[in-house]
Amino acid sequence: MNFKDFIKTNYFRFIYMNILSVISGAAVIGAGYVQMYFLTDVKNKDWRGILVTVLLMGLLYIGTQGMIYYIQFEIRIQEEEYNQQIRNKLARHYFLDQRNHKVADVQNRMTNDLEMVRTNFFDWYIIIPFYGAIFVSALIALLSINWMIFLVSIVVDVISYFIPKLIQKKMEQATTNVSKQNKYYLDVLAKWFSGLEELRRYFAGAKLFKIGEQASNKVENAHIKQTAAQQELIVLSGFCNLVGQMLLLSLTAFFITKNAIIFGAIMSVQNFAANVSIGLQQVIEGLSFMKSSKELMGEISRYSSVINKNEADGEEPPLAFTTKNLSLNFPNGEKLTFPDINVKPGEKILLSGDSGAGKSTLFKLILGELKASTGKVEFQNATGDTIIPDMSRIGYIPQDPNLFPGTIKENITMFNDQLDSRVEKTVNEVNFNKDIKKFKNGINEELDLDKINISGGQRQKIVLARAKIHDSDIILIDEGTSAIDQKATMNILEKLLNSKATLVFIAHNFNEHMRQMFDREIYLSKE
Incomplete structure (x- = not known):
């Protein structure tokens, strides 16, 4: 199970969805750039300029939102088509590898594991070009306003990039543990519920409930640890984002007082800076989530590899x-x-x-x-x-x-x-x-x-x-x-x-x- 095979599912769809994702990301910043002139026109009471900028912002925001919905729909189709291919390969591998496999393990692999990969890898990959375009476009916009503001933004973003790497390994371990505990839980259910009538006959429900609760608790704790690791990443990224915005806002206010940049930049710089930080943060989070799924994807690949069975x-x-x-x-x-x-x-x-x-x-x-x-x-x-x-x-x-x-x-x-x-x-x-x-x-x-x-x-x-x-x-x-x-x-x-x-x-x-x-x-x- 790998990204190349996912792309091969439908090359054309993959390419134009990524192109649309980049365009929609750039359009978000374009709307913010128009907003800068809108605020300046409001200050100067330029009603013609206000009308033009409002229309442009509306077209950009509506177009962007429409593209995002369409992209999500098309990518989900690609995900389901690819998952269907993987399920078929898994079924063929399990059939031909001449080994016994627990039903619970097969169920976990074909349902929970594929869903985890979809959530942590394929749902994120299309977000990366979108937020990557936001990040790059926002930097260009900041550079066009003032080179010092641009430079400060770059420094903040570099710091934001390296800090989350501190918990990367923790996220990978947490994701793998969720799969492991879910497999154990399904195995427990398979073993105990296969003899449900016998348990009823001897009024052994208390044992069933206890065992089920213990296994369920392990799954719950694994999910909690995974969520905790994810939240740590979000908090670290958010903190860097907040500090960066405060620095940039202060610097922008200084340049406005010196008439070095137009008035509308007071809001736009903050938005661009926020988009730079958010864009980088989302790209980093996306790459981190995707990387955390690599080990699980490797396991799925091993169990979906082709086994040729022939008369030779x-x-x-x-x-x-x-x-x-x-x-x-x-x-x-x-x-x-x-x-x-x-x-x-x-x-x-x-x-x-x-x-x-x-x-x-x-x-x-x-x-x-x-x-x-x-x-x-x-x-x-x-x-x-x-x-x-x-x-x-x-x-x-x-x-x-x-x-x-x-x-x-x-x-x-x-x-x-x-x-x-x-x-x-x-x-x-x-x-x-x-x-x-x-x-x-x-x-x-x-x-x-x-x-x-x-x-x-x-x-x-x-x-x-x-x-x-x-x-x-x-x-x-x-x-x-x-x-x-x-x-x-x-x-x-x-x-x-x-x-x-x-x-x-x-x-x-x-x-x-x-x-x-x-x-x-x-x-x-x-x-």
Whole structure:
């Protein structure tokens, strides 16, 4: 995420908006310059001059205000277009980087972080040419009135430029901390509100409220510190502005008494000096705000960088896998150690073991969702050669299947229209055809993920069908039939075991007959 890409969103709009911004800034000073002659004409009772200067001031002020509104509107369009590009890049990066990402982190990055960058960077950049034009035009106006007044104004402005730099680092840290605390808050909400019904069941609301309040307080304190840093910058700049205006006003009064400048300058010099200070102050503040966003923009850039995913990556369909010296350490000091496992192509494995021995964790290590502390997982092709696996060819049916907004058919095909012709056959293979008939729209029934219009068993059948229709070479099933009745489970199991896919099935409630249907059983013990 950078300024160059923002400009590329629409070169033409960016250029003419900046030109208009400069023109509007210069027009503000132009109106002030006309005011100087207006006051002199009033003193001299020159009614013709008064009428002309009033008309000129009116045109300049109205034109400037109109341009400012138009600029704000057009720039907001550019901001939204650019943010949309960044969101698309973020979504693509998160999809292709093969890493697990917390939902709260993704939400924070795509909403809060982009809004912070917009407020602290892109909303400020267009203000800089406007106030920069005011600053330069006001200096020219002061120079045209008296060179000494101009010189004093330059000295004051140089001091005003360097003083705010004292708190620049503080502003950067405060901005980054807001993002960090907001991410933490969203993560807390995601973890606790996902189990809201359970908390209600056990009347544990007090704990929820306490945790939520603590996380909210951290966000509040981060925003307060950021505001405090911003206000320090404003106060410092304002103090320099006040001292400068007092000096210039005194000097102007002196020159008027000596008839060195016209009477109208008494007000105009003060206005020009104020505009010089305000122009410089706003430019400095704008640059400070923009610089404070650099670190956050760098983070967004890392998570929106392009990841090219193509067939040339050397990936092959995996048919078998082995684990060697595999273990996983947890932050609390616990450790899971797994035996070396060698699963051959087409083999059907029943994975069982003690509670907490790491059966589900082993699947996540195989899928790459977790990174092992020691050891590795290797995949092989049909000839036993170690390969870089095409992970899309591994089907995974977790205990709590993931479904998406869409129809039953779309959740089976995963939105691949080319697989539509195979849906009916696959539905029959997982014993789902009778369930389909119960829905008003059959296979085209829209899933309501909020009201849950399907049962747990139906959810598992959809995901089983998903793995089957995508011709998964390896299928990992974690209690994937726990919500399906035993008769249907037997029917599904027989078809799965007769398929060519390599199958690893976690189950606790299988009888002896069902166990004997597998080639072998691997039992994990908890140390």
